[in-house]
Amino acid sequence: MKKQRVLAAAVMTPVAIAIVLLLPTHWLAGVFAVTLLLALWELSRMVGVEHTIGRVAYLAGNAAIMAWLAWFGLPGLGLVIVLLGVMFWLLVCLWLLRFDFASGDGAGPRLLKLLAGSLAVIPAWVALGILHAGNPGEPALVGPGWALLVLAMIWASDTGAYFTGMRFGRRKLSPRISPNKTWEGFWGGMALSVAVGLAVAPFLGVGLAQLPAMALLAAAVCVAAVIGDLFESLIKRHAGCKDSGTLIPGHGGVYDRLDSVLAALPVAVLVKAVLGL
Template sequence: MTRTRLLAALVMTPLAIAAILLLPTPWMVALGAVILLAGLWEWFDLAEIEDTLARTVLLVAHLALMVAIVWASRTGTGYTLVLFQMAAVAGVVWWLLALLWLGRYGFASDHAGYARAFKLAAGALATIPAWCALAWIHYAPPNGHRWLLTALAVVWAADTGAYFAGRRFGRRKLAPRVSPNKTVEGLIGGAVAGVAAGAVFALVAGAKPAQLPAVALVALATVLFSVVGDLFESLLKRHAGVKDSGHLIPGHGGILDRIDGVLAALPAFALGKAVMGF
């Protein structure tokens, strides 16, 4: 499994980096929408929306909201980021509230209509703010494309660090009922790797050495939010009784399995970057 994961990562990572660095923001935002909506389609499955027509209508509604945000953000000279920023802040608030849901494992765990409604609302609050944060980071000068790469590098490094640290040193379970394989040691290893990656990539993005403590703090917060996103998807999979959200990516499961942490991390990084001023 490790070899398969590594091979898949070796294929996906260069493509992702090339897209982030080379695509202009409108195209990057469009590509981000495609990937996030693909993950949302799998989220509908975890929310037990089995009817294809219903899932298609829901997906089109989310796409329409994205288009409406872009349309309403037009100005005479370009675009304003206000709506994107507001949505990203809403995403941060949502993921903080998601901690309460994680603390109550049984909430919305049955198959009633209200449970599906809560999970669909959670899907919207996860996907739209993450997409808005992606646009905010990539569009904001200077070097927005490099800062988006920095945000994603933090998540990727944290995921890799947590995986190997957990396998080597993992003893204490982090959230055994939600995700039995995650450990406190893995979390620590992921945090160290994520902060280190954040510092290195931030320098490439143009951060000054004096800004590195602020970058490290934001990177740490980004890692912790990514863990919340990962755990929340694990909770949904537990409720649905499945191991993976899909089978599209060898060794990694579905699209949602790859972007669950990113959904929570991007709003946190975007807001932290704005607050810290780097």
């Protein structure tokens, strides 16, 4: 399993980097939209939508929202959606404290989790587009560079948490939701995320005086990534499954790879804007 995981990561990582750096924003948005819809397909299965027609309708609804935003979105609407996404993840923090909330098999819990999936996916999709497009007047690669940096900080958070937790982990972070996560792993992930942010900052035109702000951005990305990861773990605990799917060898499903990204992207855009980076 570990060998499969490493091989899959070795293939996916350079492909993801190439897509972010080389594709125009509208093409990147299309690729990311398809990936997110695959994650929602897995989510609909996990929450108990048994009929294919219902799952297709759910995906079609989310795809229609993305298409409308791409073609008819109003100026400034993207930032409003990002803010709504951050507010959703703040509510998720409360959800994580109530393990049994919406844990039943009825229509109510199912609809709530489907809505949660849309509230996670749409703002993340918008946020990546905002990061990648950059600001008017910036060099062409600055926007893609920021998008790749935020993704790199998320990956660093996950990687640092995994290896630090495996070596030093003692205190459980959330034993009922994700027994393998530890506070030591959390801090290790944050340290690596901040280190990546500070190392790349000069290449994006971030001056010495802005480095504390960059460190704060990386820390916020790390916290959000953990929340996104825990939320998917909660959904899987409710569903009684280990992985969201089997599409990626050694990694599970698409949602398993995007759980941290969904929460971290809108938080990154908002914090970046507030800090003036």
